[in-house]
Amino acid sequence: MNSAKLNPTRRSRGNDNSEHMNYKIIPLFVVYQGCPNRCVYCNERITAGTHPVRITADLIDRTVARYLSTVKRSNDHIQIAFYGGNFTGMNRQYQKELLHKAESHVREGLVQSIRISTRPDYIDRDCIAFLKRYSVQTVEIGAQSMVDEVLQWSKRGHTSGDVRRAVRLLKDAGIETGVHIMAGLPGDGEAGFEHTVNETIDLRPHMVRIHPTIVFDETELADLYRNGDYVPLSMSEAVGLCKHALGKFKRAGIPVIRLGLQMTGEMERDGAIVAGPHHPAFRSLVESSLLYDEASRLLSGIETKRHACCTFHLNPKDVSDFRGNRNGNITLLRERFRLSEISIETRVQQPRGTVIVIMEEKTYGN
Ligand code: SF4
The missing domain is CATH 3.40.1260.20 (Ribonuclease E, catalytic domain)
Structure with missing residues (x-):
């Protein structure tokens, strides 16, 4: 990337953890699958941890059985969640295979519903109708920012308009909708993040996740950081921005189901986190x-x-x-x-x- 172009937007220095409500989540990760490009900050090998390259029906069965053998049966609503990657961008046949298997556990009464996370530009009426056929109750959308310039610097490959459209379509279809946003993305600042928070509140999603941007090894953001073209948030800046956002979401009655990234074993590896406001109990700080x-x-x-x-x-x-x-x-x-x-x-x-x-x-x- 041309650093001269990035310099005008260079950031300057100085200036959770339970899942939503009573859901119990059985997570499965479709690492990078369906992603049309690589976002500058993303290293799913570190943030998602070690997972098989391809999820199989057998793996879903084993994961569900293992989870159910370790929890006390209660009135909790148990969801199988397909996290990571871009679920609705994957080959439709593969989506069908995974949802069909997950739904068989819903039909058996072992779990109650299915959750996926995906990109806003891969949501349309046809794909929503498809998801609804398979007990998908919750869809989490990676918005990250509602500032188009910030989305461009992050190489997200979609616009804020895509986020608005996706959230409206999902909510109109009666699907519980979550939105992920990030603080400290390249080219972002206090005003940009505030705009993202306000726009997200206007969309009235059912839940939100907020992550401060962390510089992971083997990402384009790590190169920008090493070249001096990106300055991450300090811990106090990240806590300040996220505190302000958390306060606003609380007042708006929108649950923030996670603040800060979930720790994985890979994050503890030397050199995995290059820079940035990472703390294993970030939510507590906020x-x-x-x-x-x-x-x-x-x-x-x-x-x-x-x-x-x-x-x-x-x-x-x-x-x-x-x-x-x-x-x-x-x-x-x-x-x-x-x-x-x-x-x-x-x-x-x-x-x-x-x-x-x-x-x-x-x-x-x-
Ligand atoms: S779409 Fe999501 S999983 Fe794919 S590269 Fe971007 S941040 Fe990573």
Whole structure:
């Protein structure tokens, strides 16, 4: 790539984890299959881990049996998911083979439905009708950005218009629809990512995944990085952007089912991650920062006396994120608001992500 062309868009320095709702996912990876091109940041050998080159009916049977032998049967909705690659870009006969086998497990009542992930430019009415014949309930679309220039730099090979059209077609057909977006893509910036978040909210998908861009070995992005033509987000920039996005999606009532990439064994290999804001508990960093902001917002509105004591009420599942790494949030809050003591009480009925402050017998927050 002509680096002179990329330089004007060069980024500058400085400036999860459960699956959606009650789904239990049996993942199968169609690594790179159906991809018409290679996106600049993509190395599925690292992000998906080691998987057979071709999924067979037998492999689906074995994977489902192995999964079911390890889980307690409950009321959870179990989905077979075909992740990676571009499912609807694969040869139609091969799609049929995989869906037919997966659907046989739905018919037997062993699993409840099927999920696929695919590209927006490979969704049309005909392919949706085909997917619906095979119990495909959920389709996740790799949008990555809603800025066309960013999509071009990333060599995605589709436009933001393709994303809008695909999401509308899927939702109109009654298919549960997810959208993946990325922060820190080449040519992107704070305003571009904000635009992507806003446009995604306007589409009202059923769920969203957000990943900060990581520079993996053996990608075009690694070459750009080594040549000085791409500067990844710092960790604090990535946390800041994703926190802002998470807050917006929460307020819009759109679940963010994953923040940050799932760890694979390959990511731990020396040299696999060349650069970028990678953290195995990225979501916790973001949630922790969001909870800190909320606590600060509440305390800023209270006239705190020097050496006052306060109690925070939290959902029990938020306590660890609220405390932050090595109680970092508690220390910061205590210093910033000159508090002598902070205590925490948990309330199971309190919604996740909310903070209530009790100070001098008064309650602040909802
Ligand atoms: S379409 Fe998806 S799997 Fe294929 S190269 Fe691009 S990011 Fe990777």
